[in-house]
Amino acid sequence: MHGRGGQGAVTASRIIATAAYEEGKYSQAIPMYGTERRGAPLTAYVRIDKVRVRERELVHNPNYSLCFDPLIGLQQAVANDLKPGGKVLLNAPYAPEKSELAGDIEIATVDATSIALETLGRPITNTALLGAFSKATGVVSLESIEKAIKKYFPGRLGDMNIAAVRKSYEKVSPWVPAKNKVAPKIQVDLNVGGYGTLKDVSSWRVFYPEVNEEKCIGCKSCWIFCPEAALEWKANNKPAMIDRACKGCGVCANECPVKAIEMKRVAGA
Amino acid sequence: MSYEVMVGNKATAVGCKLARIKVAAVFPITPQTTITEYLSEIHASGELPGFEFINAEGELSSQVIVQAAEAVGARSFTCTSGPGLLYMHHPMQETASKRLPLVMAVVHRGVKSMQPDHSDLMSQQWQGWLHIYVENAQEILDTTVMAYKIAEDKRIRLPVAVGYDGYVLSYTAEPVEIPAQEDVDAFLPPYKPMPSILPDQVDPKTFGAGWGEGDPMKPWQMHHEAALNGETVIKEVFAEWGKKFGRTYGNGMIEPYRVEGADCVITAMGTIAGTAMAAIDRLWTDGKKVGLVKIRSFLPFPRKDFQEIAKGVGAIGVFDRSCQPGMWGPVYHQMRSTLYDEEKKTPVIGFIGGLSGKEVRVEDMMKIGEKTLKVAEGGKPEAPIQWV
Numbered sequence: 001m002h003g004r005g006g007q008g009a010v011t012a013s014r015i016i017a018t019a020a021y022e023e024g025k026y027s028q029a030i031p032m033y034g035t036e037r038r039g040a041p042l043t044a045y046v047r048i049d050k051v052r053v054r055e056r057e058l059v060h061n062p063n064y065s066l067c068f069d070p071l072i073g074l075q076q077a078v079a080n081d082l083k084p085g086g087k088v089l090l091n092a093p094y095a096p097e098k099s100e101l102a103g104d105i106e107i108a109t110v111d112a113t114s115i116a117l118e119t120l121g122r123p124i125t126n127t128a129l130l131g132a133f134s135k136a137t138g139v140v141s142l143e144s145i146e147k148a149i150k151k152y153f154p155g156r157l158g159d160m161n162i163a164a165v166r167k168s169y170e171k172v173s174p175w176v177p178a179k180n181k182v183a184p185k186i187q188v189d190l191n192v193g194g195y196g197t198l199k200d201v202s203s204w205r206v207f208y209p210e211v212n213e214e215k216c217i218g219c220k221s222c223w224i225f226c227p228e229a230a231l232e233w234k235a236n237n238k239p240a241m242i243d244r245a246c247k248g249c250g251v252c253a254n255e256c257p258v259k260a261i262e263m264k265r266v267a268g269a
Numbered sequence: 270m271s272y273e274v275m276v277g278n279k280a281t282a283v284g285c286k287l288a289r290i291k292v293a294a295v296f297p298i299t300p301q302t303t304i305t306e307y308l309s310e311i312h313a314s315g316e317l318p319g320f321e322f323i324n325a326e327g328e329l330s331s332q333v334i335v336q337a338a339e340a341v342g343a344r345s346f347t348c349t350s351g352p353g354l355l356y357m358h359h360p361m362q363e364t365a366s367k368r369l370p371l372v373m374a375v376v377h378r379g380v381k382s383m384q385p386d387h388s389d390l391m392s393q394q395w396q397g398w399l400h401i402y403v404e405n406a407q408e409i410l411d412t413t414v415m416a417y418k419i420a421e422d423k424r425i426r427l428p429v430a431v432g433y434d435g436y437v438l439s440y441t442a443e444p445v446e447i448p449a450q451e452d453v454d455a456f457l458p459p460y461k462p463m464p465s466i467l468p469d470q471v472d473p474k475t476f477g478a479g480w481g482e483g484d485p486m487k488p489w490q491m492h493h494e495a496a497l498n499g500e501t502v503i504k505e506v507f508a509e510w511g512k513k514f515g516r517t518y519g520n521g522m523i524e525p526y527r528v529e530g531a532d533c534v535i536t537a538m539g540t541i542a543g544t545a546m547a548a549i550d551r552l553w554t555d556g557k558k559v560g561l562v563k564i565r566s567f568l569p570f571p572r573k574d575f576q577e578i579a580k581g582v583g584a585i586g587v588f589d590r591s592c593q594p595g596m597w598g599p600v601y602h603q604m605r606s607t608l609y610d611e612e613k614k615t616p617v618i619g620f621i622g623g624l625s626g627k628e629v630r631v632e633d634m635m636k637i638g639e640k641t642l643k644v645a646e647g648g649k650p651e652a653p654i655q656w657v
Contacts, residue, residue, distance in 0.1 A: 052407075
């Protein structure tokens with residue numbers, strides 16, 4: 001499972017493990033932590049078996065790959081090392097035929113970001129992909145996923161997430177064989193771990209800040225609160241995004257006292 | 270009995286609750302932090318009557334607070350990881366010398382990296398505690414409860430550390446059976462503080478005070494003998510647990526896997542043992558008769574068990590997840606010393622791996638099995654100790 005810090009991939013892995021156990025199977029959900037921060041790519045792994053799972057290495061050759069982030073889903077790394085005939089389920093606003101991912105694989109897509117925005121009001125795409133996972137793979141039933149979600153999100157939050165699950169169950173595309181068979185030689189390494197503002201995190205953004213200079217009063221609140229030092233201060237006393245450093249978290253827009261910053265969705269994300 | 274898919278750290282907290290602990294004093298450190306969160310939730314919910322949760326300002330304090338709590342008769346718990354454990358080093362000696370039956374979870378974090386290896390707990394071998402290493406979330410819950418019974422046994426009266434790998438177990442979610450509270454209550458009676466069990470004390474009501482006119486070596490001898498008693502008591506407690514709850518972990522000291530009929534065995538501790546089991550299955554499928562002995566208790570070391578096992582196998586391959594620079598792996602040394610006086614000489618070869626969280630894969634353990642098998646068949650090892 002591929003996602004970013006904040007999208008709930010780790011919780012999704014636990015929901016699948018819980019759902020499988022609801023169905024009488026044993027399961028194991030391993031999250032891969034590094035120096036985690038919101039927006040950083042991360043992976044999680046799930047094993048499901050008839051007997052108690054005891055091996056504990058990471059899953060290196062999965063049957064399924066789930067990708068919670070539309071931009072990570074563009075990278076070949078999410079489709080590498082699958083078992084032959086393996087399946088890749090993408091959160092993507094396009095049909096699976098359009099995916100450039102290569103290999104002896106099948107691809108399905110669902111626009112989980114839109115579903116999450118409609119049902120939860122936030123781009124937390126985990127549950128908005130789980131319904132699609134249930135429908136497209138049959139590994140766990142929709143009913144078990146809903147039961148598991150109620151354990152993790154009680155009350156209204158659970159109902160909202162179940163709405164997301166049901167919608168993605170309906171909307172997922174059929175499986176389509178990948179049109180490309182050979183993976184590109186040059187690939188992006190998903191592991192952008194570690195600290196430091198010198199790292200290029202522009203590929204992490206689902207949203208980017210757009211500054212309305214007429215509304216801006218030049219108070220520098222955005223500049224002070226930006227966790228990545230990703231705003232530069234221009235000569236006209238207005239902020240501007242540093243493309244390489246902004247991960248699209250939206251703290252600047254949230255802090256702006258005059259609402260002069262608007263978070264805009266990146267095209268294709 | 271109920272079930273829940275939970276992470277290793279939650280299994281620890283649930284085990285503490287089932288053991289009806291009275292005091293937990295903790296300071297958070299990755300990857301132990303979520304234990305403190307689950308414990309504070311248990312405290313806030315009020316579901317464990319009489320439970321005090323204390324935020325300590327550091328590990329030195331957390332250890333001292335639970336030491337005092339144990340001394341006045343409250344079943345207590347603390348937990349830490351890696352550098353936090355090193356910071357606890359000094360008061361840990363006191364807890365053991367005062368013969369206080371504390372239980373502590375050590376969520377392994379290396380000393381050269383945040384990722385897990387066993388260098389943290391291995392570095393505390395001289396502190397006079399019992400050290401148990403566990404493999405999965407169910408084993409954490411069960412062992413946490415059993416650890417209190419072991420620690421509080423009259424023949425032991427020593428603190429017990431339950432060690433398990435950070436991240437890959439502390440944060441991994443697995444199905445866990447939660448025994449019923451009344452069954453655990455029947456298994457683990459309330460903790461009754463004992464008057465001092467140490468001889469020649471100036472005042473029997475004091476803890477860790479002077480030794481009067483007695484032989485200053487006497488407390489050391491008693492401490493040593495109590496630790497050795499672990500071999501008997503651990504086996505008894507685990508057998509009782511197995512009878513009551515239907516889950517066994519070998520004999521408590523070791524958990525053998527496909528050792529019967531094996532030409533050689535390898536050993537592993539903690540999560541690596543689980544991965545090793547998958548490797549053993551594949552080796553047998555390939556016609557290679559290699560068994561696994563999961564070492565659960567490192568301190569005391571399962572001497573009798575290995576002296577027995579060594580009689581029936583051609584070689585033992587020892588996996589160490591820590592390295593004492595300049596002295597190799599501690600499990601390797603214990604194994605060789607254990608077998609030194611035996612009539613039949615069984616070759617022991619060492620493997621060091623998984624340091625600073627380096628992933629140990631099924632193939633790695635298969636290679637270790639194959640290399641050990643070669644030695645069992647009369648071959649020479651490439652080196653007495655090898656890096657994996």
